[in-house]
Amino acid sequence: MNKKKAFAPKLLICLCVLLLSAVLGLCAGTKWLSPVSLAADIFSPGMSADERIVLYIRLPRLIAAMLAGSALAVSGAVIQAVLGNPLAAPNIIGVNSGAGLFTVLCASLFPTAAGLLPAAAFLGALAAVLLVYGIARKTGASRMTIVLTGIGVSSLLNAFIDTVTALYPDVMVGVASFKAGGVSGVNLNSLFPAWIFIIAGLAVSIMLSHDLDVLSLGENTAGSLGMNVGLVRFICLVAAAVLAGAAVSFSGLIGFVGLVVPHISRKIAGSSENTAVLPLCAVIGAAFLALCDIIARTIFDPYEIPLGIVVSYIGVPFFLWLLIRKKEARHNA
Numbered sequence: 617m618n619k620k621k622a623f624a625p626k627l628l629i630c631l632c633v634l635l636l637s638a639v640l641g642l643c644a645g646t647k648w649l650s651p652v653s654l655a656a657d658i659f660s661p662g663m664s665a666d667e668r669i670v671l672y673i674r675l676p677r678l679i680a681a682m683l684a685g686s687a688l689a690v691s692g693a694v695i696q697a698v699l700g701n702p703l704a705a706p707n708i709i710g711v712n713s714g715a716g717l718f719t720v721l722c723a724s725l726f727p728t729a730a731g732l733l734p735a736a737a738f739l740g741a742l743a744a745v746l747l748v749y750g751i752a753r754k755t756g757a758s759r760m761t762i763v764l765t766g767i768g769v770s771s772l773l774n775a776f777i778d779t780v781t782a783l784y785p786d787v788m789v790g791v792a793s794f795k796a797g798g799v800s801g802v803n804l805n806s807l808f809p810a811w812i813f814i815i816a817g818l819a820v821s822i823m824l825s826h827d828l829d830v831l832s833l834g835e836n837t838a839g840s841l842g843m844n845v846g847l848v849r850f851i852c853l854v855a856a857a858v859l860a861g862a863a864v865s866f867s868g869l870i871g872f873v874g875l876v877v878p879h880i881s882r883k884i885a886g887s888s889e890n891t892a893v894l895p896l897c898a899v900i901g902a903a904f905l906a907l908c909d910i911i912a913r914t915i916f917d918p919y920e921i922p923l924g925i926v927v928s929y930i931g932v933p934f935f936l937w938l939l940i941r942k943k944e945a946r947h948n949a
Contacts, residue, residue, distance in 0.1 A: 623892050626884055630896060634682075634903040637910075641678040642670050644910050646918050672803070680799040680807060681909040681923070682902035684867040685877075687814045689901025690821050690894055691859035692874020693881065695745065697828040697890055698852050699752070701762055702879070703938060706741070706860040707871030709766025713773035714744025715857075715864035720777050720791060724784035734810040738861035744769060745853050797870035797924025799909060806866055813862035818898055820855045825890040828852065832888070870905070870924045872931020877901045879938070 643649045649666050657664045663671075692705045699709075706712045718740025722732050748769055752762045781791045827848050830838050835845050860874070881896035882888050905923070908930070912923045 623885065627895060627899065630884070630899045630903070634899050634906075637903040637906040638678060638682070640910055641681070641906050642674050644914055645669070645674060646913075676803050676807070677799040677801075677909060678906060679804070679811075680802040680866060681905045683807065683811055683814050684799065684863040684870060685873055685901035685903070685905025686818060686898040687859040687863040687901075688870065688873035689877035689881075689897040689904070690818055691856040691863075693878035693890065693893055693897045694821050694824075694828065694852050694856040694859075695874065696878055697832060698849050698856070699749070699762055700832070703763045703875070703935070703942070704766065705872065705875035706856070707869070708763060708770070708875060708935075709748045710744040710769035710773055711741045711857065711860045712864055712869050712871060713770045713777070714747075715741040715861040716794065716869050717773045717776050717780070718743075718861075719865055720780050720794070724780055724786075727786075731809065734813055734862050734865040737865040738813065738858050741861035741864070742854060742857035744773065745857050749849075749853065793922065794868040795924075796922035797868035797927070798912070798922045799867050800913070800920060800923075802866055810862040810865050813858050817855050817859040817862065821852070821859070822894050822898070824848070824852055824855065825894045828890040828894075832890075868924060870927055872927050872935065873901060873905060875938075876931050876934050877904055879934075880904075 639651055642654065643651055647666075647669070649670065654666065654670065657667050688706060691711070695704045695706065695709065695711070696702050715737040718736040719733055722729070722736035726732055748762065748766045751765050751769075755761070777791070777795070827843065830841060830843055831845065831848060831852075838845050838848075863870070877897055877900050878893065881893045881900055884900070885892040885896055887893075905927070908926045909923050912926045913920045915921070915926075
């Protein structure tokens, strides 16, 4: 009960930050729109030019950024819990690349079937995560070897993406922006049915958060408590693949959200219990990517840089810092 009381204010503060980032996302841009004037326009007859900017440009990309941020953050936290590795993340172990490869294949082979993209991205993400997990199980690999295996798989899948774009040059126009990652140009229609996959994936992941906590005690302990370890791991990996795949299908290959946000969430939660970490990941991930998108479209105004680049500027130093900290911890042990 005390833990729940301590967690509630933290979650409320994070929700307030999310609300603030949403307001900034609607107001910030090449043209700053006052929140007061926007609120007045809503209740006035007709549709002003500012309302059109918000409704058709800023609102869709804000929703897209928040959905992708929540999905990638929770996916990363689930993957870290299942693999028992705090350095694992959808982009690092090849999940994003797998989703990207299947998305590019689908766009190349079925250019008119845009509705298939989320399903293709999910299949690619699932194939990648099962491949890395299977190699780890087969070799009895250490946690660091899992990460290195994932990096190798990710590089191979990216090479396949380049091969597909060489064979199907017509898709090359959109591949560059897809690989960089971003939500500019997203409309509400393009978020369907991906948002359904994301909501379902978030719900399943949070419902399984207690099982993830039990799993973290070790396979033998979890099994002795009556858990079907193999089944729980598989369902969790499927949920993580659904989340990462659905996000990649409309936001491209945005990396490091699934690495940075779970660590921030654990720090704020004050523990590594997934029952607290996963809800925080969903909220903080949405706010994080929304704020990164604001930076992407305003820092060099009137020019815009890809959202994935902004996230990489934050994520790569964070990843290197984690590697250095883990090495220092081993030396001091």
